[in-house]
Amino acid sequence: MTRVPLADMDAQPERVRQFIERRGALNVLRLLANAPNVFGGWAEMVGEIFASDTFTARLREVIILRVGHLQDSPYELAQHVGLARTAGLTEQQIDALVGDGDLAAAGFSSTERTVIDTVTELCTTHRLSDESFAAAHALFGDEALTELLMIVSCYYGLALVLNAADVDIDAEARFQP
Template sequence: MTRIPLADIEQTERLRPSTDGRPLNVLRLLANAPNVFGGWADMAGEIFTSPTFTPRSREVVILRVGHLQNSPYELAQHVVFAHAAGLTDQQIDALLDTGDIDVAGFSADERTLIDVVTELCETRRLRDESFAAAHALLGDEALTELLMIVSCYYGLALVLNAVDLEIDAPGRPRTGEAR
């Protein structure tokens, strides 16, 4: 059960509906902080509309962060988005360390993203070699954007885990296994 009451939908204009017409619990939770909610919602919206990363590559990054942060809510939401972006069950399993990443069929560029995200989340740093590989693939602008995506979802996972946000997305039940 969520440890902080969710904002009342009737009183919160900025809550964007999910596919079923109801605001997601994550938005109702974050709306409890109206002084920062608008800016956060704008940033998250830009992550989803930026042409820098395809929906598929963005979901590879977000699922990997969600897994490494052990965030059941983030995973439940983004498994659905990952399927919609064309990731297979085998690829999703590999991102969640329940399958073999080496045989999941990721491109070399996707493997670079996965390796960089994994190293960054696990060590909170990037070795010179990892940084160079990411920079060679992405350049300054896209690498900075990648790091912002990781930081957004890494931080969001901390918030969601702290309040034990109730999952409102139809995802595969594996997300609760780590609890």
């Protein structure tokens, strides 16, 4: 059971209510609405992550699922598995990303493997080796690599919040990018 009461939507500023209604009235959003001073900035960042054309929806979901798995965040995984399917990931690939399958046998492209390896190393060691950084940088360059790291940081931090508050997984509601 969620440890922090979810915000009363009727008591929220109009901009917060509108954002939450557009995105599916999710428990995560209603939890974060308890912090209206930072909600807008967080919502803007997530909006930019989904609006950016730097990464395809498929690659973005690879990043998010891997972070969700490595952070042991059932809520993130519940919200993003469906998005990953819609973005074209197979069940074998999803299983590999969330820890039950074989990454090597899942049929990921070389770019996807570099992303998976980068996310895995960063989330497990909190750093990137010189070799890993060089491989990711050679593939993406400054801008895209920085954006990749920002996506990881956004969902890594969100997983910490979700896990600390023990947010209940929504029975039906799903994130609407």
